[in-house]
Amino acid sequence: MIIVFALFLLTLLVITAVAIVRAENLFVAVMLMSLFSLLMASNFFILDAADVALTEAAIGAGVTTVIFLGALALTAEREQSTNSARWPTVGVVSVTVLILLYATFDKPRLGDPLAPVHQHVAPWYLQNTPDLIDIPNVVTAVLASFRGYDTLGEVFVIFAACIGVLFLLDVRPSGDSTKRPANSQGVGHHLIPRVVGRLLVPFIILFGLYVQFHGEYGPGGGFQAGAIVATGLILHALLQGEQVALASIPRAAMTGMVIGGTLLFGLVGVAAIALGGNFLDYSVFHSNPVTGQQIGILAIEVGVGVSVCGALLSIFHAFAARELK
Amino acid sequence: MELLGYYNYWVFAVLLMIGLYAVxxxxxxxxxxLGLSIFQSAVFLMYITMNKVExxxxxxxxxxxxxxxFSNPLPQVLILTAIVVGVSTTALGLAIVVRIKEAxxxxxxxxxxxxDQDS
Incomplete structure (x- = not known):
């Protein structure tokens, strides 16, 4: 039964993707992109990737859509129908698709337990997580401890991208709050968004905090929590308008969150060296290495959560508060 | 039924090329x-497909x-972080587009x- 559902969802994905490319109204295309992300999240969930599904639903369907809409408001809503070199492109793309389809027959079948990907380090992670770290969620264990270097690098990329957006859109940390776009009062004067939004915002933020601190036991962790809290605060900003939102959380605070979260992650690694271990080796934080690992994971998850939340908020406000030129 | 095991990879290949076509x-x-985002999602789908164990x-x-x-945790970790990095890089691209529009x-x-040629 589940396979029929999976086939249905995958087919819908392809249809949505075609509709995105064909839509000439960019607003329609962006909304379809949100739908596409939600479908993708459902697919991830069927494929046993609960953590990834949560991330894709919060970021792909939520934050990305809002950022795209913010960019649309500053550019143009309609696409001019100019297809440069349409038929050569169709040719190249169809030939490549055929080659790729031919290549898939060399891949292991879906769910094959003997596939090479399941023979390398993954069984080691699954087997040793209970002994070395003793938290139920193996994804969090791999993310925060076994592959902590990787995650640190990713957080630095998010940091760099956020700083890049702030530079490109010329956002000053202090920001003169006198200049605001004309449409900055939000949608709070509409009855339905106001009532529904006011009800939802606290619960979204509460759920984000739950995901943050329950990330060791269930699907979740810093990345998802940061994104969910950011979604709640973005909803608040959309309802109340830019001025109120920036007054409640100033720009300097958001930039501070990005910098502070990233620094916290790095400093946890340095603290491990100071205590005589290796970089990002949390075992030295406590006389019992397993407890040490758990302390380290909690600390860096907080760093990741704060950093991601601050980065997404800064990016959103960089687009939302820019004046149309 | 045996062939249905490849359906995820076929969808991956088609989505990848739809994204490339748009780009x-x-x-x-x-x-x-938007095309680049579809392209990126297709790659995510391929990784997550590989993580599934019957x-x-x-x-x-x-x-x-x-x-x-258990399904394989490693591809999940890689893609989880890649999604968040994806949104920040997309935002960077959009910021450049906004500046192009203004210029x-x-x-x-x-x-x-x-x-560019006229100037």
Whole structure:
């Protein structure tokens, strides 16, 4: 039964993707992109990737859509129908698709337990997580401890991208709050968004905090929590308008969150060296290495959560508060 | 039934090329970024497809349950972080598009090229 559902969802994905490319109204295309992300999240969930599904639903369907809409408001809503070199492109793309389809027959079948990907380090992670770290969620264990270097690098990329957006859109940390776009009062004067939004915002933020601190036991962790809290605060900003939102959380605070979260992650690694271990080796934080690992994971998850939340908020406000030129 | 095991990979290949088509043939810069997002999602789908193990479940260990089979946690970790990085890089692209619009008054590729040649 589940396979029929999976086939249905995958087919819908392809249809949505075609509709995105064909839509000439960019607003329609962006909304379809949100739908596409939600479908993708459902697919991830069927494929046993609960953590990834949560991330894709919060970021792909939520934050990305809002950022795209913010960019649309500053550019143009309609696409001019100019297809440069349409038929050569169709040719190249169809030939490549055929080659790729031919290549898939060399891949292991879906769910094959003997596939090479399941023979390398993954069984080691699954087997040793209970002994070395003793938290139920193996994804969090791999993310925060076994592959902590990787995650640190990713957080630095998010940091760099956020700083890049702030530079490109010329956002000053202090920001003169006198200049605001004309449409900055939000949608709070509409009855339905106001009532529904006011009800939802606290619960979204509460759920984000739950995901943050329950990330060791269930699907979740810093990345998802940061994104969910950011979604709640973005909803608040959309309802109340830019001025109120920036007054409640100033720009300097958001930039501070990005910098502070990233620094916290790095400093946890340095603290491990100071205590005589290796970089990002949390075992030295406590006389019992397993407890040490758990302390380290909690600390860096907080760093990741704060950093991601601050980065997404800064990016959103960089687009939302820019004046149309 | 045997062939259905490849369906995820076929969808991956088709989505990848739909995204590439949008990037190459569409002149609108935001449309190109949407195409790039589809391309990126297709790669995510391929990784997550590889993580599935028949009869397995999400890799969250439950105490006192014998005979548990888990899907592979490693591709999930890679893609989880990649999604968050994806949104930040997309935002960077959009910021550049906004600046292009302000400098050239258009986000259509051919108009931007024309303005460059005229000057």
């Amino acid at each position: 190459i043939s569409r002149g609108n810069l935001i449309k190109k970024l 009869g397995g479940t999400a890799p969250i260990i439950r105490d006192g349950v014998a005979e548990q089979y 050239y008054g258009s986000i259509e590729e051919h108009e931007v090229f024309k303005a």
